[in-house]
Amino acid sequence: MVYCYEYPRPAVTVDVVAFTVRQERLQVLLVQRERPPFAGAWALPGGFVGMEEPLEAAAARELAEETGVSDAYLEQLYTYGDPGRDPRGRVITVAYFALIPADAPVRAEGGDDAAQARWFPVDDLPPLAFDHADIVTYALRRLRYKLEYTAVGFQLLPETFTLTELQRVYEIILGEKLDKRNFRRRILRAGVIEPTPYFRSGEGRPARLYRYREDAVAEVKARRLFP
Amino acid sequence: MVYCYEYPRPAVTVDVVAFTVRQERLQVLLVQRERPPFAGAWALPGGFVGMEEPLEAAAARELAEETGVSDAYLEQLYTYGDPGRDPRGRVITVAYFALIPADAPVRAEGGDDAAQARWFPVDDLPPLAFDHADIVTYALRRLRYKLEYTAVGFQLLPETFTLTELQRVYEIILGEKLDKRNFRRRILRAGVIEPTPYFRSGEGRPARLYRYREDAVAEVKARRLFP
DNA sequence: CCAAAAGTGTTTGCTCTACACCCATGG
DNA sequence: CCATGGGTGTAGAGCAAACACTTTTGG
Numbered sequence A, B: 001m002v003y004c005y006e007y008p009r010p011a012v013t014v015d016v017v018a019f020t021v022r023q024e025r026l027q028v029l030l031v032q033r034e035r036p037p038f039a040g041a042w043a044l045p046g047g048f049v050g051m052e053e054p055l056e057a058a059a060a061r062e063l064a065e066e067t068g069v070s071d072a073y074l075e076q077l078y079t080y081g082d083p084g085r086d087p088r089g090r091v092i093t094v095a096y097f098a099l100i101p102a103d104a105p106v107r108a109e110g111g112d113d114a115a116q117a118r119w120f121p122v123d124d125l126p127p128l129a130f131d132h133a134d135i136v137t138y139a140l141r142r143l144r145y146k147l148e149y150t151a152v153g154f155q156l157l158p159e160t161f162t163l164t165e166l167q168r169v170y171e172i173i174l175g176e177k178l179d180k181r182n183f184r185r186r187i188l189r190a191g192v193i194e195p196t197p198y199f200r201s202g203e204g205r206p207a208r209l210y211r212y213r214e215d216a217v218a219e220v221k222a223r224r225l226f227p
Numbered sequence C: 001c002c003a004a005a006a007g008t009g010t011t012t013g014c015t016c017t018a019c020a021c022c023c024a025t026g027g
Numbered sequence D: 001c002c003a004t005g006g007g008t009g010t011a012g013a014g015c016a017a018a019c020a021c022t023t024t025t026g027g
Helices: A055-067 A132-151 A151-156 A162-173 A178-192 B055-065 B131-148 B152-156 B163-174 B180-190
Strands: A011-022 A025-031 A046-048 A073-080 A091-099 A117-121 A160-162 A193-200 A206-210 B011-022 B025-032 B045-048 B073-080 B091-100 B118-119 B161-162 B193-200 B205-213
Touching: A011 A055, A011 A132, A011 A151, A025 A055, A025 A162, A046 A055, A055 A073, A073 A132, A073 B011, A073 B205, A091 A132, A091 A151, A091 B091, A091 B205, A132 A151, A151 A160, A151 A162, A160 A162, A160 A193, A162 A178, A162 A206, A178 A193, A178 B152, A193 B180, B011 B131, B011 B152, B011 B163, B025 B055, B025 B163, B045 B055, B045 B118, B055 B073, B055 B091, B073 B131, B091 B152, B131 B152, B131 B163, B161 B163, B161 B193, B163 B180, B163 B205, B180 B193
Parallel strands: A011 A091, B011 B091
Antiparallel strands: A011 A025, A011 A046, A025 A117, A073 A091, A160 A206, A193 A206, B011 B025, B011 B045, B025 B118, B073 B091, B161 B205, B193 B205
16 A cells, blocks of 8 residues: 555546536536635536546446436546646546436435536536636537437436437537438447337327347448548 | 645556567567566566656656667556556556667667567567556557557658568568558558659569658548448 | 327448558668 | 668548438327
């Protein structure tokens, strides 16, 4: 064991950029800080990493504490460690991004006890504490980029979903309309989702429900410079 | 300032996977450990992050200490923090990968004073300390992937280079022969390198020298799922 | 039977791939 | 003049983009 008084050590935290699609908008989960620094300001959910806790477990724990969601898609994003990013001293944070299904029963909408937690549309965020605005910007770029060449979009939907719903998610995140026929052809060709025998009735003709294929490889190689 | 005795803190290190192409092979820089744990074993160059030192600066410093190279291409790779990855206790490491030009005057080839440092071909590595084998594997995957859709390959070459030299780098790293005409067309279309007025004479017809365009955007978007 | 949303194919253009010969220099 | 590596174009195939109508249900 290396002891603490050998050398001073930075503190290590995790922060989570949790995305969801609600009310036809891409939203990010923020919590309101209660203590200085930045007391009262909005920030990403996060906290210190336990001494025996893997990093991803810490991110999952922080996310679960704020939302109650425990099976979200979680991916390491980047590690921010500039001295001076935290006025309290040297704090290195490992940022994660998470995709929360639209039907996940997210509690704390309104903040019952401790820290208030709320969803904010990504294009209408309040000022954020620390360098969290940079982190969100980077997470958003990564999310868009991932959508372009993988099929992670369904992680933002319930277990079964219609192709129209999935297309809406892509349109909302990418910020542009997509052609229905081309969308369907490509998303199906990618082979990461499969039809179920079920349909959903609403207004108009019922739509077939699809689900994620457990055995699928999420990364769909796009055209490469040197195939 | 948050003081050390508030909570125990993990130690934070950086490790660098430095690639170069020598003797027609892709090689990785390793250092031989002098102290336990894993005394005598080979490991990635790396070390503790200074309390006032940015992470990338720490990686650059470690790389410079081992090689004398101070202007390499450096990119954050991933942060490894499993408890138990270091037998001394909780050590979180931020891994970087670096591309070293073939003509860089790398000293310590043979280890003059302290730790011995050597290049090893990636396909013939010794057993590595800690989880460094995992880190190298991931860095290699990322390097191949980057080569496929960007034009970072020239970072492994001197400031000016011929297209044939560049093609060799790609072939060595990707492990397959490429068509000369298609390679040239695509690499030039990507627009990240430009011809100089100079030629290099060797055996046969002299070859035009190219250089990196400072103003170029390195990321060449490949075919996307939803353009 | 009308409104509303689901579902479905084809044509056109572009980009990737495969492939072989002439060019410029040094010895 | 010969050996060596540098440099160049094209035809065919496959993929992506654009585009409009028919189908199924509920009210």
